[in-house]
Every structure is written in C-alpha cells, then in structure tokens.
Amino acid sequence: MRLTKAMRWTAVAATTVLAVAACSNGGSSGGGGKPAASNNAPAKDGGTFRLGIVEPTAIDPYNVQESEGTLVAQNLFTGLTSVDVNGKISNALAESRTPNDDCSQWTFKIKGGTTFSNGEAVDAAAFIRGWTRAAAKDAASDVAYHLNEIDGFKALQDGTATTFKGLAAPDATTLVVNLAIKDCEFDLRTFHTVFSPVPPEAGAATNKAYNDQPIGNGPFKMEGPWQHNSKITLVRNDSYGLTKAHLDRVEISILNSANADQLEYQGFQAGQFDWARMPTEQLPVAKATYGPKNEWYDWDANGMNYLMPVTFNGPLKSKEARQAISYAIDRDAIVSGVFKGFRHKATTLVPSAFKDAFQDGVCASCVKQDKDKAKQLAAQAGLTPGTKLYFGYNTGGGHDAWVQAVAQQLKDVLGLDVQIDGIPFKELLKKEKTPTSTGMYRAAWGADYPTPGNFLSPLLATASINEDPATHTVQGDNAGRYSNPAFDALLQKATATKDLAERTRIYQQAEKMAIGDDQALIPLFTRSQQRVANTEKWANLTYDFNENPTLANVSQK
Amino acid sequence: MGRYLLRRLGQMIVVLLGATLILFACLFVIPGDPVGSLAGSERSRDPAVVEQLHKRYGLDKPLIVQYGTYVNKLVHGDMGEDYTQRRPVAEILGPKLVNTSKLAIAAIVFDAVIGAGVGALAALKRYSLWDTVVTLITTILVGFPTFVIGMLMLNLFAVQLKWVPVIGDPSDPVQVVLPAITLAIIDAALVARLMRGTMLEVLRADYVKTAIAKGVPRRQVLLKHVMRNSVIPVVTYIGISFGSLLGGAIITETIFNWDGIGMAMSTAIQQQNNPIVVGVATWGVAIFVLLNLVVDLLYAMLDPRIRLS
Numbered sequence: 056m057r058l059t060k061a062m063r064w065t066a067v068a069a070t071t072v073l074a075v076a077a078c079s080n081g082g083s084s085g086g087g088g089k090p091a092a093s094n095n096a097p098a099k100d101g102g103t104f105r106l107g108i109v110e111p112t113a114i115d116p117y118n119v120q121e122s123e124g125t126l127v128a129q130n131l132f133t134g135l136t137s138v139d140v141n142g143k144i145s146n147a148l149a150e151s152r153t154p155n156d157d158c159s160q161w162t163f164k165i166k167g168g169t170t171f172s173n174g175e176a177v178d179a180a181a182f183i184r185g186w187t188r189a190a191a192k193d194a195a196s197d198v199a200y201h202l203n204e205i206d207g208f209k210a211l212q213d214g215t216a217t218t219f220k221g222l223a224a225p226d227a228t229t230l231v232v233n234l235a236i237k238d239c240e241f242d243l244r245t246f247h248t249v250f251s252p253v254p255p256e257a258g259a260a261t262n263k264a265y266n267d268q269p270i271g272n273g274p275f276k277m278e279g280p281w282q283h284n285s286k287i288t289l290v291r292n293d294s295y296g297l298t299k300a301h302l303d304r305v306e307i308s309i310l311n312s313a314n315a316d317q318l319e320y321q322g323f324q325a326g327q328f329d330w331a332r333m334p335t336e337q338l339p340v341a342k343a344t345y346g347p348k349n350e351w352y353d354w355d356a357n358g359m360n361y362l363m364p365v366t367f368n369g370p371l372k373s374k375e376a377r378q379a380i381s382y383a384i385d386r387d388a389i390v391s392g393v394f395k396g397f398r399h400k401a402t403t404l405v406p407s408a409f410k411d412a413f414q415d416g417v418c419a420s421c422v423k424q425d426k427d428k429a430k431q432l433a434a435q436a437g438l439t440p441g442t443k444l445y446f447g448y449n450t451g452g453g454h455d456a457w458v459q460a461v462a463q464q465l466k467d468v469l470g471l472d473v474q475i476d477g478i479p480f481k482e483l484l485k486k487e488k489t490p491t492s493t494g495m496y497r498a499a500w501g502a503d504y505p506t507p508g509n510f511l512s513p514l515l516a517t518a519s520i521n522e523d524p525a526t527h528t529v530q531g532d533n534a535g536r537y538s539n540p541a542f543d544a545l546l547q548k549a550t551a552t553k554d555l556a557e558r559t560r561i562y563q564q565a566e567k568m569a570i571g572d573d574q575a576l577i578p579l580f581t582r583s584q585q586r587v588a589n590t591e592k593w594a595n596l597t598y599d600f601n602e603n604p605t606l607a608n609v610s611q612k
Numbered sequence: 613m614g615r616y617l618l619r620r621l622g623q624m625i626v627v628l629l630g631a632t633l634i635l636f637a638c639l640f641v642i643p644g645d646p647v648g649s650l651a652g653s654e655r656s657r658d659p660a661v662v663e664q665l666h667k668r669y670g671l672d673k674p675l676i677v678q679y680g681t682y683v684n685k686l687v688h689g690d691m692g693e694d695y696t697q698r699r700p701v702a703e704i705l706g707p708k709l710v711n712t713s714k715l716a717i718a719a720i721v722f723d724a725v726i727g728a729g730v731g732a733l734a735a736l737k738r739y740s741l742w743d744t745v746v747t748l749i750t751t752i753l754v755g756f757p758t759f760v761i762g763m764l765m766l767n768l769f770a771v772q773l774k775w776v777p778v779i780g781d782p783s784d785p786v787q788v789v790l791p792a793i794t795l796a797i798i799d800a801a802l803v804a805r806l807m808r809g810t811m812l813e814v815l816r817a818d819y820v821k822t823a824i825a826k827g828v829p830r831r832q833v834l835l836k837h838v839m840r841n842s843v844i845p846v847v848t849y850i851g852i853s854f855g856s857l858l859g860g861a862i863i864t865e866t867i868f869n870w871d872g873i874g875m876a877m878s879t880a881i882q883q884q885n886n887p888i889v890v891g892v893a894t895w896g897v898a899i900f901v902l903l904n905l906v907v908d909l910l911y912a913m914l915d916p917r918i919r920l921s
Contacts, residue, residue, distance in 0.1 A: 107779060112650075112696050120650055195665055197650050200658045212660050263699075283697075283704065284871045285781075308779045311866055311875050312882075318869050322778040325771045451882065481644030481884050484654065499654060523659070530659040 098610035103304040104593065106330040106604065107319045109312040110284050115269045116251035117189040117260040118196050125248060126603040127307065130289055131271035132251035133297060135163055135182070135230075136242060138600045141410045142357070142505030144243055147297065148177065148252075148272075150228075154553060158239040163230040169296025171254040172276040177296065179224030181252035181272075187211065187219040189249050194260030198249045201503065204236040239553045243504045274300040274607040284309050289606075301610035320587070329589040330596070330604045335453065338397045338585055345587045356602050357408040358501035358582030359401055359510070362461075366575060367536040369493030370444055376436035377574035380495070381420035382429035383468040384461055386579060393457045397585065401578040404514075404570045405507040405562070408600075412507040412559050417571045418578050426468050433469050440470025445494025447487060449480040454497055461579075488529040496534070501582065505600065507562040508549060514576065515569045517543050537575035542568050620908075624901045629683070631897040632890065636679045639886045646884040647671065647695055669695065669887075682890070692887040694880075701891045705873060709895070711782040712872035715864070716857035718792035719799070724850055727800035728843065731807025735842075736834075738812065746804060753801035762794040762867035779869055791868040795861050799853055803846055811842040844914050851907035858903075859896035 111124035119128040135149040146152070150164040169177045190199045192214035202208055207220025221233040234241060244250065252272060257265045268280040274297070275289035289305040308328075310318045319331035320341065333341045345351040364371035364380070371377050386400040402421040407413045416422050433439070444465065448458045455477065462473040474494070478486070487496045502509035513519050517538040519531035529536065545565040552558040569575045588596050588604070595608040647665040649656055657665070666672045669692075670681055685692060691701035734746040769790060770778040780787040814820060815838060823833045860874025869875075873892050880888035911918045 110697075121653065192664070195661050195668065197657060197661060199661075283699075284708070284876075310779065311869050311871075312879050313866050313875070318779060321766065321771050325774055325778045327778050479642075479644060479884075480882075481646065481649060482642070483644075484649045484656070485644045488656075521659070530656060530662075532654070532656050 098301050098594065099612070100301045100610070101303050102301075102593075102611040103306055104302050104330075104604075104606060104609060105306045105308070105328050107308045107310045107315065107322055107328055109315045110309050112197075113266065114281060114287070115257075115260070115266040116185065116248040116253070116271075117194050118198060119248045120197055122601050122603060125601045126606075127287055127289070128248040128251070128269075128271075129273065129601070129603070130275040130305070130606055131269055131273045131277065132248060133271075133273045133295075134248070134250050134252070135165070135245040138243075138246045138505050140408075140598065140600055142408055142600060143410075144246065144505060149242075149245075152242040152245075154239055154241070158237045158241070158551060158553065159234050161232040161234070161241050163232070163242075163245075165228045165230060166296065167228045169272060170294055171252075171270055171272045172292050172294060173254060173256065173270050174294070175254040175256070176227070177252050177272045178227040179230040180227070181254065182230050182250070183219060183222045183224060184255070184257070185251050185253040186222060186249075187217075188253060188257065188260050190219065191217070191260060196249070196260065198247070201244055201247050201249050204234045204238050204241060204244075206233045206235040208235070238550045240506050240508065240550060240558065243506050246504045272296065274298075275302075275305060278304070282309075298607075300607045302606060305606055323587050323589075329593060331587050333585060333587065335394075335397070339395060341585070341587055348591070350587050350590050352584075352586040352588060352598060353397075354584055354598065355399060355407050355581040356501075356584045357406060357505075357600060358499060359404055359406050359578060360398075360497075360499045360580040360582065361401070361404065362495045362577040362579060363487065363498040363535045364495045364574075364577060365487075365492050365535055367538075368491070370438055370442050371495060373436045374573050375432045376438045377577060378420045379429045379433035379436060379438055379469060380465065381418070381574055381577045382425045382432065384464055384577075384579070385424035386421065387424070388464075389457050389460050390580065393460055394580070398583045399581040401581050403566065404576055404578055405510050405566055406581060409502075409505065409507055411556075412562055412566075414563050414566065417563075417567055418574070419571060420574065421578050424464075424468075429468050438469060438471070442471050444471045444473050445476060446473050446496075447476045447478065447483055447494070448497035449483045450477040452480070457580075458497060487534045490527040492534070495577070498534075498576075499582070500532075507559070507566065508546065511562065511565050511569065512546055515539075515542065516546055535575060537569065537573070539569065539573060539575075542573075617905075620905050624898070624905070627901055628894065628898055632683070632686075632894055633679060635890055635893050636675065636682070639884075639889060640675050640678070642884065644884060646886055665695075669693070686894075691891045694887050695885045696883060701887045704888065705876065705891055705895070708871055708873045708876050711870060712858060712860050712865070712874065714782060714788055715791055715795060715861065715870060715872060716854060718788045719796040719857055719861075720850060720854045722792055722796040723799045723803055723853065724846075726796075727803025728807045728846055730800075731804035732811055732839070732842070734804065735808045735811035735815065743808075746808070750801035750804050753798055754805070756798060758794060758798060758861075758863050759867060761797055762791070762864055765790050765794055766867060782870060782872075791864050791870050794867070795857065795864045803849060806849055807842060807846050810845050811838060814838050814841045817841075840914060844911065847910050847914065848907055851903050851910070855900040855903040858899045860892065 108123040108126060111121060111127060113119050113124055114127040116128050116132055119125055133147050135147060136144050137147040138144050148166050150166055153162045165179055171177060186202055188194065189196050190202050190208055190211040192212060205219065205221040207216060210216035211219060221235065223231040225231060254270055256270055268277045274292055274295050276292045278288040278290045281287050286309055287307040291300045291303055316332040316334045319328060320333040320337060322328035323331035342351055364377045366372060390396060390398060390400050402416045402418050403414060405412050446462055448454050458475060462475050465471045465473050483496065486492060500510060500514060513532040515533055515537050519533035520529055520536050520538065521531035523530050542565055545561055545568065549558050549561040549565065552561060584602050586598065590596055592612060593609050594612050595605065595610060597605050599605050647657065647662060670678050693699065694701055694704060730746055734743045737743055769775045776787055776790060820833060820837055823837055860872055860877055862874035862878050865872045865874040876888055877892045
C-alpha cells in the first residue's frame with residue numbers, strides 16, 4: 056500500500072513540477088493537426104532513431120504479447136501478411152493466400168529466395184518450424200492460442216504430439232494449412248507475430264539465447280543481445296527480402312513502467328528521443344507546443360473502453376437495466392471534464408480504426424445522455440432508486456476520476472446506490488469471473504488482428520465464457536457471460552463467409568444485435584493515442600496499427 | 613567477540629526465515645491469480661497454459677510446501693524464476709543490485725562527508741553567520757520531499773541544460789551524481805544537524821575542558837576527543853540509512869530511471885510477480901540485519917566502554 060501511495064506522489068510531483076517548467080517554455084495556443092503521413096521526399100539512408108519503451112515480456116515471437124514487444128518483433132520478423140493503419144491487410148512474404156471452398160484449408164504461396172539475417176532460407180518449413188515451436192507444450196506460450204484453429208494444435212499443447220499435423224509444405228514456397236475450425240479470415244491472424252518464421256537455430260521456445268537475441272528475417276536485426284531493463288539496439292538488415300529500411304540503427308531505451316510516459320516526454324524535450332508518449336496531464340501543453348510544429352499526433356486507435364455488465368446475475372440481468380445505465384451516463388461531460396477532450400465518446404464496440412466495419416452510433420444509448428429514457432427503462436427493469444449496484448475497477452490505472460463521475464451520474468439520474476470497488480488489477484480480473492459476480496466492471500479491449508470478430512468473438516461469444524466445470528469460473532474473456540444463440544450464429548456465418556464486404560456486413564449485424572439491441576457491453580470512450588514525433592529530422596514518420604512508429608519506412612530528411 | 617558474532621549470525625538466520633515466511637504468507641493470501649492473466653493486460657490466459665504455469669511454479673501445492681521448496685532452493689542459491697519473463701530471479705536482480713549499490717554508496721559518501729563536515733564546522737563556529745546559514749538551509753531541506761528535489765534536478769540539468777541525459781546509463785559514473793545527490797541531500801541535512809548537536813554537547817564535556825586545560829593542542833583535542841565521540845550517533849544513523857538505501861530507493865530510482873531493485877520491487881508488486889517481490893524483500897531484510905551488526909561492531913571500536921557480549 057505504501058508503494059502505491061509513493062508512486063501516486065511521484066505522479067503528482069511530476070505534474071506539478073513539469074507544469075511549472077513547461078510554463079517557462081512559453082506555451083503558445085493553437086490547434087495541433089496531424090502531420091501529413093507521407094511526404095514523398097527522396098529517402099536518404101542512415102541515421103539513428105531513438106525511442107523509449109517499457110520492458111517487454113518477450114521479443115521472441117513465440118511469446119510476444121504487448122505493443123512494446125510487438126514493436127521489436129515486427130522489425131525483426133516479417134510474416135505472411137502486413138496490416139496498414141486502417142486495418143487493411145496486404146501480402147508481406149505471401150504472394151497469394153487462398154482458402155478452399157469451405158475455408159477448411161488455406162494455401163499460402165511464399166516469396167522464394169529470401170533469407171534470415173544469418174543466411175538461412177525463409178521457406179515454408181521455416182513457418183512450420185515457427186508455429187510448431189510456439190504451440191509446443193513446454194513453450195507455455197501466452198499467444199499460441201491464436202494458432203488454435205489449426206488441426207493438431209490440441210495435441211501439441213497437451214504434449215501428445217511434437218509435429219503440427221495440420222501444416223504441410225509440398226514444396227519450399229508452398230505452405231498448406233489445414234484447419235480444424237473452419238475460418239474464412241484465417242489469413243488475418245497471420246499478421247500476429249506468433250505466426251513468424253524462425254530459422255533452425257531458434258531451437259525450442261525455451262532456448263534462452265534465442266529468446267534474448269532472436270535471428271529473424273525482418274527489416275532490422277539485433278545488434279547484440281537484449282540488455283534487460285536497459286536497452287535493445289536494432290541495426291538495418293541489409294539482406295532483407297522486401298523493401299529495405301533506411302535507418303542505420305534504432306536505439307530503444309527501456310524505461311521504468313511506473314513513469315515511462317513521463318520519461319519519454321522529458322527525453323523528447325531534451326532531444327534524446329525522436330518519438331514519445333506523454334503523461335495525460337501534459338497533453339494540453341504538449342499539443343500547444345508541438346502541434347504548430349507538426350510534431351504532434353492524435354488519433355483514435357484500435358481499442359475500446361467500456362463497462363462490462365454482468366448479464367447472468369444481479370441488477371443488470373435485463374437489457375433494459377443495462378440500457379438505463381447507458382442512457383444515464385453523460386459521456387460528453389466526462390470527455391470534456393475528465394479527459395479534457397483527449398479521449399472521445401464511444402458509440403460502438405468496434406472502433407473507428409476498423410474503417411470499413413465502423414458503424415457510428417450503433418449503440419443508440421451511447422449517443423447522448425437521456426435522463427427520461429434512462430428512468431423509464433430503469434422502472435421497466437425494476438432498477439428502482441436505492442438499488443445496490445456493484446461497480447468494480449482497477450486502481451493505479453488512472454481510472455479513478457471518471458469512475459467517480461459515472462457513479463455520481465448514475466446516482467443523480469437513477470438514484471442507484473453505486474458501490475465503487477477499486478482493487479488491484481489481477482484481483483479485479485479474478486473477481487469478475489467468479490460465479491457470484493454482479494453489477495458491472497470497468498474494462499477495455501484491443502484487437503490482435505484487424506477483424507471486428509476479434510472484438511465480438513472473445514468478448515461476447517458463448518464459447519468465450521468457457522466455464523470451468525469444477526469451479527464455475529469463467530476461463531475465457533466473456534466475463535459478463537453474455538450468451539445469445541442468434542449472435543453466435545452470426546459470428547459463425549461471418550467466419551464462413553469468403554467475401555470480405557459481405558463478411559463485414561454480417562459482423563455489423565452482430566455488433567448491432569449485441570451492443571445496439573442487447574447492450575451486452577456499455578461503450579464509453581475511445582482508445583485515443585497521442586505522440587510527439589521529431590518530424591523535423593525524419594520523413595515518413597507515422598504510427599502503425601499497433602501504435603508504434605513506422606520504423607521500416609522512416610528516413611532522414 | 614567470536615562467540616558474539618556467531619550468535620548474531622545465528623539470530624540473523626532465524627530473522628530471515630521468519631521474514632520470508634511472513635512475506636510468503638502475505639503474498640499468497642492476496643486475492644487474484646498471479647499467472648491468471650497476461651502481464652498488465654485484460655486478456656485471460658488460456659486455461660491449459662495457466663494449469664501448466666501453476667505446475668511449473670508449484671502454485672498448485674499448499675502454501676507450506678511452496679515455502680519449503682523455496683527455502684530449500686534458496687539454500688542452494690536458487691531464487692526461482694519470475695512469472696512474466698520466466699528468467700531466473702538471480703539473473704534479473706543481479707545487475708539491479710549492482711546499480712542500487714552504486715547509488716547507495718555514492719549517496720552515503722555524500723551524506724557522511726558533506727553532512728558531517730558541514731555539521732562539524734557549524735558546531736565549531738557556533739552562532740556565526742555560517743552556523744545560521746547551515747541551520748536555515750538544513751531546516752528547509754529536512755522538510756523537502758525527495759521527489760521534488762529529484763524532479764527539479766532532472767528538469768534543470770537534463771531537460772533544460774542538457775548536461776546529462778534524461779535516460780541515464782548506470783554504468784556511466786558521471787550519471788550517478790544527480791540521483792545520488794537527490795537521495796543524499798535530505799539525509800545529509802539530517803546528518804549535519806545531528807553532528808552539530810552532538811558535537812556541541814561533546815565540546816561542553818568535562819574531558820574536553822580537562823584536555824584543553826592540560827594544554828593539549830587544539831587540533832589533537834578536536835580529532836582525538838571531540839570528533840571521535842561525536843560521530844557515534846552519526847554512525848548509527850548513517851548505518852541504518854545505508855541499509856534502507858541498499859533496499860532500493862523507489863522514488864529516486866523511478867524519477868531517474870535508475871534500474872535498481874527499488875524499481876524492480878514496485879513493478880513486481882503491480883504485476884504480482886511474487887518471486888521478485890520475495891527476492892528483493894529477503895535481500896532487504898538480510899542487508900538490514902547485517903548492517904545493524906556492523907554498526908554494533910563499530911560502536912565497540914569507537915567507544916571502548918561498550919563491550920560486546
């Protein structure tokens with residue numbers, strides 16, 4: 056407890072002192088637009104790009120999970136596909152990706168003649184090696200579940216097999232994938248780094264030497280092993296099989312997670328970093344300072360913040376009750392009051408970063424606070440004034456202010472007795488999954504690969520409840536236990552649809568059903584991201600789908 | 613002396629065992645499964661992976677069995693493996709201990725030299741301008757929180773003047789200066805006040821008057837009689853202070869991104885990365901007990917009237 060307090064004090068101090076310091080910089084007012092994403096200057100090779108991240112869990116693709124690990128792994132490895140900032144997929148090492156009629160088998164044609172940075176060939180066998188290695192039992196990989204549709208995954212996971220039954224390489228440039236669970240959008244998954252190819256030298260996932268210095272086939276390679284909690288240095292891979300990078304080096308400093316955004320911003324101000332996040336309190340000043348210089352980025356990213364009502368138990372069992380809650384919340388007031396406009400109101404579950412699937416306003420109750428409608432729906436649902444409503448959230452994540460605001464609004468509009476419960480993150484995640492959970496929880500989600508299905512399926516499909524038969528706790532990510540057979544059927548129909556436009560339409564129907572009609576989740580705010588970037592020095596510097604700088608394209612001005 | 617040392621070391625083992633047991637019990641009654649979700653993420657772990665990790669870390673066994681296994685491994689020099697990166701705890705904490713020690717030693721040297729020096733001078737020139745200024749400054753400094761000093765220094769010297777990088781490199785000796793001063797400055801103020809106080813008292817003592825009356829040169833009086841007797845409380849204070857510094861200075865390490873064990877501890881607590889928490893805490897207890905012993909031994913050296921038995 057004392058530590059948490061200390062950290063909070065540090066944050067307060069940081070804010071105060073920096074605010075004072077920043078004033079002396081002379082903050083000019085004025086809006087910050089987005090710098091032009093691409094300026095077509097002739098790319099000049101060379102230069103060292105510097106940025107800070109927090110210590111990743113892993114940079115070896117078998118267990119890469121968070122944005123920081125992905126930043127490193129995606130520059131060290133190139134897989135079958137890549138995804139642009141709008142969630143559009145394109146071929147990377149794949150030359151074609153073709154499903155059979157019922158999407159139970161996928162054939163990937165791979166570009167021939169490319170190599171790993173140690174000279175070994177990147178062929179179909181390299182992909183099979185990488186996927187098998189990640190799915191193996193001793194890997195205990197946190198991300199191997201993305202491979203779960205492939206035939207033979209279960210046997211690898213429980214250790215009864217050592218080869219991946221569903222994978223075959225008829226020749227060096229053909230990879231055939233047999234799926235146990237049919238999926239017409241399987242190719243989207245291959246964007247995830249767990250689908251990376253690895254050279255024979257990688258060995259098993261438990262190979263510590265490779266974990267710290269992976270040899271890959273990406274635009275960059277490691278200069279030396281990962282210096283834990285200190286730095287990771289990448290250098291250009293001159294034998295890269297696709298368009299080569301321009302930067303000579305990328306120096307990644309590893310920062311303390313408690314105040315990384317603070318350190319990144321200070322580093323940027325001191326000219327030590329070329330790309331940085333900022334503490335929330337610093338955003339207005341940073342925008343005023345760097346916006347006019349075109350060094351400011353602000354966008355709604357792949358992710359969503361929402362309330363997760365418990366739908367099988369307690370006061371929010373009926374959809375009317377959940378809608379009443381949603382109508383009673385004044386999102387606009389919280390956006391301007393708490394977030395100073397640096398987050399936006401959400402009216403969907405699938406974020407605007409999914410350009411084609413995004414359907415603004417699909418959550419009708421999210422668009423505008425409507426006290427009368429809220430009261431009427433609450434009366435209908437028996438959500439009478441004085442009803443106890445549990446509201447769980449995790450402390451230490453900067454959620455306190457808006458959680459308080461939401462609770463106050465529910466109290467004012469509906470007269471509910473909102474019981475706020477701020478607890479540590481892991482405890483929250485455990486509590487919301489118990490069979491006795493009730494009320495609602497603060498939650499957020501981001502997609503691993505660019506399909507609306509990666510929001511809808513893990514969060515809302517009946518299969519994602521995956522109740523443990525012994526303890527009756529939820530083992531999946533659908534902790535609210537929303538279950539609607541019609542919704543499940545739509546998701547199944549979507550993954551069985553080959554035509555992308557048609558599939559997107561089905562996903563939209565599904566989102567309308569679960570969010571618009573059933574209010575299975577209550578969207579609140581977008582996942583908004585802000586960065587300052589040294590665009591004075593670097594050309595083609597922008598952000599990617601994973602919120603990281605596009606290092607492979609950056610060049611000196 | 614030898615028997616005394618042996619007894620103290622024996623007590624130390626008992627203290628360590630007790631401390632780790634209490635820690636263990638505390639950590640494992642915290643609700644929430646430490647390996648139930650991905651590090652810092654909302655995502656649940658695959659149940660198969662959770663089960664495997666439970667086995668791997670012995671989390672499926674009763675608490676007392678886990679503790680037994682831990683102690684047994686610890687005796688053999690194995691501190692286990694952490695939950696997120698799955699690397700050996702000793703390998704993770706090793707370089708951090710070195711960094712924390714560098715910072716602690718630099719800070720304590722600053723403490724002792726500046727603090728005791730300034731305090732002694734103030735006592736000798738009592739009620740002079742120097743004494744007044746020292747009293748004033750130390751009074752203000754004692755009331756300052758560490759983070760204010762740290763943030764001010766970082767902003768001035770790294771962000772504005774750019775004399776040192778914001779993101780430091782603990783292997784560069786120049787860069788230890790700012791965090792060490794941050795860490796030491798408040799302590800040094802305390803040491804100065806302590807030194808001034810005790811020294812004034814000693815200066816009034818009969819044996820000092822006698823020595824002066826006997827015609828012993830002033831230099832000798834000061835060094836042999838006054839100094840030696842004034843530093844005893846200061847040594848106690850610095851010894852205890854050094855112990856807590858070696859346990860990791862969370863705030864200073866955080867502000868300067870100094871990769872020490874204080875920072876490791878705060879991150880590990882947030883992630884419920886229990887092997888790291890237990891490892892750091894055990895180290896903290898061990899070093900504290902050890903330094904207390906060193907301080908007691910120093911007493912005997914400084915003051916022959918104190919007998920160790």
